[in-house]
Each structure stands twice: as C-alpha cells, then as structure tokens.
Amino acid sequence: QSALTQPASVSGSPGQSITISCTGTDSDVGAYNYVSWYQLHPDTAPKVLIYDVTKRPSQISDRFSGSKSGNTASLTISGLQPEDEADYYCCSYGGANNHWVFGGGTKVTVL
Amino acid sequence: QVQLVQSGPEVRRPGASVKVSCKTSDYAFKTFGLNWVRQAPGRGLEWMGWISGYDGSTQYPQKFLGRVTLTTDPSTATAYMELRSLRFDDTAVYYCARIYSGSYSYYYYYMDVWGKGTTVVVSS
Numbered sequence: 001q002s003a004l005t006q007p008a009s010v011s012g013s014p015g016q017s018i019t020i021s022c023t024g025t026d027s028d029v030g031a032y033n034y035v036s037w038y039q040l041h042p043d044t045a046p047k048v049l050i051y052d053v054t055k056r057p058s059q060i061s062d063r064f065s066g067s068k069s070g071n072t073a074s075l076t077i078s079g080l081q082p083e084d085e086a087d088y089y090c091c092s093y094g095g096a097n098n099h100w101v102f103g104g105g106t107k108v109t110v111l
Numbered sequence: 112q113v114q115l116v117q118s119g120p121e122v123r124r125p126g127a128s129v130k131v132s133c134k135t136s137d138y139a140f141k142t143f144g145l146n147w148v149r150q151a152p153g154r155g156l157e158w159m160g161w162i163s164g165y166d167g168s169t170q171y172p173q174k175f176l177g178r179v180t181l182t183t184d185p186s187t188a189t190a191y192m193e194l195r196s197l198r199f200d201d202t203a204v205y206y207c208a209r210i211y212s213g214s215y216s217y218y219y220y221y222m223d224v225w226g227k228g229t230t231v232v233v234s235s
Contacts, residue, residue: 034221036220045226045227046225048221048222048223051220091156091222098158098173099170100146100161102148103155104155
C-alpha cells in the first residue's frame with residue numbers, strides 16, 4: 001500500500017479538464033510544500049510535470065497545473081489531449097525518516 | 112542534453128544479488144545527487160535511497176537498510192544500486208533519478224531527470 005492515496009484511474013474526453021487527487025498526512029503533504037507530479041509513459045523516462053506544489057518546468061505545457069489544500073494535493077490537466085494518456089504519480093518530501101513518499105499512481109485514459 | 116543511461120534487464124534467482132548502473136552525462140556530477148526508485152508490477156513508485164554526487168553520502172529508508180547499497184564512481188560519472196538477498200517481490204523496474212543536492216542535504220525537492228528504468232526479474 002502506497003504512502004499517498006491516488007485514484008486508480010481517471011478518464012476524460014479530448015478538450016475536457018480532469019483532476020487527480022493525492023492524499024497524504026500531516027507528516028508529508030500537509031507538512032511541506034514539496035509535492036511533485038510525474039508522468040510515466042511505457043518504455044520512456046518519467047517526466048516531472050509539477051514541483052513545489054504549483055511550479056512547472058519551462059518545457060511543460062501550461063495545461064498542467066498543481067494545487068494543495070491541507071493534506072491533499074491535486075494535479076489538473078486542462079484541454080485533455082490523446083498524448084496525455086499515461087500514468088501519473090504524486091510525490092512528497094516526507095521528512096527525515098522517509099524522505100520521499102509516492103502515490104500509487106493514476107492511469108489517465110483519454111476517451 | 113542531460114541523460115541518465117541505465118544498464119540492461121537482469122534475471123536473478125531468489126537469494127542472489129543484482130547491481131544496476133546509471134551513467135550520467137552532460138552535467139556536473141558533483142552538483143547533483145541521485146534517488147533510486149522502483150515500481151513493482153501493479154504497484155506504485157517506491158523510494159529506495161539517495162546518494163550524493165558530491166561526497167557519496169547516502170540516505171536509506173528503513174525498509175531497505177542493510178539490503179541496498181548505493182555507490183558512485185565519479186571518474187566515470189556513474190552510480191550503482193546493489194540489492195541483496197533478492198525475493199520474488201523485488202521483481203520491478205528500477206529507476207535512477209537526478210536531484211539537485213549536496214552533502215546530506217537537498218537543494219531542490221524534486222527529481223528533474225530520470226533514467227528509462229532497468230527491469231529486474233526474480234525467478235526460480
């Protein structure tokens with residue numbers, strides 16, 4: 001069982017917006033503004049989409065955005081596109097005892 | 112272009128050991144550390160440890176203490192992850208991932224470049 005809880009799957013039609021939640025605890029997501037999101041396509045290197053809860057690397061489309069409220073972080077994908085079909089993982093810094101905690105992953109399907 | 116090139120797939124018997132390599136390129140090796148993360152079939156990502164490119168200092172989660180050893184060879188800008196006493200549930204894809212960090216400390220709190228992963232299968 002993963003430390004952070006994500007929905008197993010989320011789906012949407014092209015052009016729609018979807019949101020993936022990531023629920024942790026007071027010791028990780030709630031304690032630090034160090035939530036990051038990663039996109040995994042088969043046989044390719046994972047890619048960081050969001051870091052520090054809301055920041056986006058320069059090469060990442062602004063269709064991806066992040067937020068956090070309490071112990072729950074969220075990733076929103078706007079204007080869903082076929083190439084967004086992938087697995088998405090959240091990650092949080094968890095402090096000195098368990099530096100990095102991950103979610104169980106969410107499979108996004110573009111209908 | 113920054114790349115992390117990992118070694119090829121491995122098959123091991125239960126009880127054996129495996130050593131996965133991660134060769135880095137096009138960046139100052141000492142400026143970054145490397146996290147090792149794995150994904151077992153049908154499961155989420157799991158952090159296995161971190162090593163500093165600056166001085167080789169390491170951090171491990173309790174779960175892997177004593178069974179995982181992370182090392183680096185600065186002369187070839189390569190990092191290694193050795194996992195011992197393999198069990199069937201160690202079957203997974205193992206990733207190295209770069210993180211801006213120094214000695215026993217992170218400067219940034221995310222992994223900006225990842226390798227493509229190395230599949231390790233534990234089978235009798």
